[in-house]
Amino acid sequence: MKRTLYRNLESMLLATVIATSASATLAQTPAKRSFNLPPSADLNYAINANQRGLPLNGTAIIHWKTDKATYSITTETRAMLLGKILEAKSEGTIDAFGLAPLTSTEKRYRKDPTTATFNRDAKTISFSASDASYPIKGGEQDRNSVVWQLATIARSTPNKFKTGASIPLTVVGQKDADAWVFKVNKAEKIKTATGDLNTIKVSRVIKDGDKDQKLDIWFAPSMEWYPARVRITEPDGDFIEQTLTKADPV
Incomplete structure (x- = not known):
């Protein structure tokens, strides 16, 4: 009788441990989402x-x-007289956070190419241009994929794209990674070669006194949330602005 009770008690304890362990694992693992x-x-x-x-x-x-x-x-960017000034590529998979980069490569005018590698097995991010290393916690983007991650968030969870909303993302450059925050601004109408477009402007938040690169993106909801305009502004005032002229589905 006692042995039976002991066996039953052991079975109950084991079931409790397994259930607790499973709950902890589920709590640590983001739920699968459809993007x-x-x-x-x-x-x-x-x-x-x-x-x-x-x-x-x-x-x-x-x-x-x-x-x-x-x-x-x-991405391939060309300037008059100078020719090709930038080649960039980001590729990866889709996971529970959205876009999950594996590699991000940039080749700037008269400079050697650089690569950021997202080692998903080791859960680390490494760089060809520096000895820095960052842990992968989930949701990290590179400077090419971040625009498309924001478009994906807008299409998948519209409630996160209300005016005034903040979207925090870790963004990986070619030498390091930083915590960025994007703010959703009011709707704006912009002029493009495809006509006037109603857009939602999203801007990287720069704190007063910080000498960081600013990024503004105008998304076009009527055109699949493609970036209709992107403007990068350096702390010294230099800028590059690109405005959509044509979009061809493939």
């Missing part, structure tokens, strides 16, 4: 820039491709 990514497309842009006091014009093309399980972003 609504923008459809694959080739996007053409006109470039307007000011670099070291010199005005520059040019073109850019972004190849955005996804099969809902993986993605790739390839």
